[in-house]
Amino acid sequence: MSFWRFFRDRLFAVCVFIITWAMLMIFLLALSCGISALIATSSLLLIGGTITLLWDFLRRRDFYNRINTSLESLDNKYLISEMIPDPDFADGEILRDIISEACRSMYESVAEQKRNTVEFREFIELWVHEIKLPVAGLLLMCHNGGEKAAEYVPQLMRIDDHIENVLFYARSENAEKDYIIKEVSLKKAFSAAAMKNINALQKRGVSIQAKGLDVKVLTDGKWLEYILGQFISNSIKYFTNEREPEINVRASVTSNRTELRFRDNGCGIPASDLPYIFEKTFTGENGRRGSRSTGMGLYIVRSLCNRLGHGISAESVPGEYTEMILSFGSNDHLKME
């Protein structure tokens, strides 16, 4: 709080003071007092007025500066009510009471929202586990039911994919720590992701080459499987009919990073779309043409990577290839929130 700002606020009081002083002078002159009496009265008034003004300014400046410093240091500004110093002036007390009341109400509704989110997520997790049971039952029935029943399998796999998306979306949006970081073999994770999509990959006749995956990285195995599964299902969606579909996965290790490059020879991503593919609900040109894109898959992938501390990026030459690059640090887990 600058003095000038404070002074402007008190301008009316200062004006009244000056007018009162002028009238007093006229009054004293009319009583034919000596010039020295005028000077003495004026000085006393000036000293008294200045002291009042300064004292008022200083205690307010202290109070507001302390609040401002606290406010700047807080991440959640609504917690400021706990940091307000005791004011020694009436309007400060009123302000403090108002802020406390407002913040308490704010805090309560934030806490309630958090509780609701956690409850909702728990419900989603539970629901996902429940809904997987009939899907598992149906898959078994299809397998036991002969040729006709086997035709239903791809549709069931689609249902399962959508269920997984819901589960991992809920996980990626929530601040709860529900992953385990341990050494995971890239080979095992990729194998699990490929096996999950084996029917779709074979139906499309995809050749897969995997090189150098005998590497261990620090991550959550299930999350990594989901991420790789997303890469695979995206590739399947965007292969072109112009050439034999191929997927090429390779890992390279440098001193402190492991990089996994997942490349397909599909239709590629236009340069104008490339910067936005990880944005929520972005579908881009390919998605509009294919009309099967929700724009959520890669968004969820990026959120999961952010939470695990992995790097994710994409390169593409339209009409030639798309390459997704995942990079694992040797100490990513130290950087996690």
Next chain:
Amino acid sequence: MPQYTERSVSMSRILIIEDDIPIRDELAQLLQNAGYETVIISDFFDPVPDVLSAGADLILLDINLPCINGELLLREIRKNTDIPVIMVTSRTNELDEVLSMSYGADDYITKPYNPTILLLRISAVLKRSSGTQHSLSYHGLSVDTAKGCISGNGKEILLTKNEMIIFRTLLDSQGKIVSREQLMTALWDNDEYINDNALTVNISRLRSKLFEIGCTDAIETRKKQGYVLL
């Protein structure tokens, strides 16, 4: 009490611990079709004595059970016996897998699973527990899976990794039809991600190699169904 299906001497007996009845019944059907004998437990209040008395060669254990948690049950089972256990669950999270493995599970599979993969895992775990057999035999020829060679009749042929996986899968169910999908799944499960054309090529090469060593018409093609190793 455990419910048994008819028993024969050579069949492996698999105990299914699963509370979802449709899944349990279909699973039993799947395993019986694949040549296993199945035992079912339907009382989950203190199931340990039933589990131990079932005389199973392998246990498929669900994690979400009424009355008892599958992981705890696994721990109880492990206190008494080393029967191989495969955990089957709909919970896709690393914690359950880490816990199950640390309690001594032999494998961990999440629902919904691909039935072909489940059968592969079961046979892999059974093979591991019965002691790994590197040498098998086929019509008087000796098959060394580790070295990848078949020898006999004074000759020896070398198989590539893919050919050996195919041969072994066929040999495991000798005399029965093995579908292309089953062969493909077995190859992929061993990180050999070949496509349909490559499978055809591999099978014809395997045929000509078997021909070289004196097995004519060893692999028979059943149209639209798969292959049979005679």
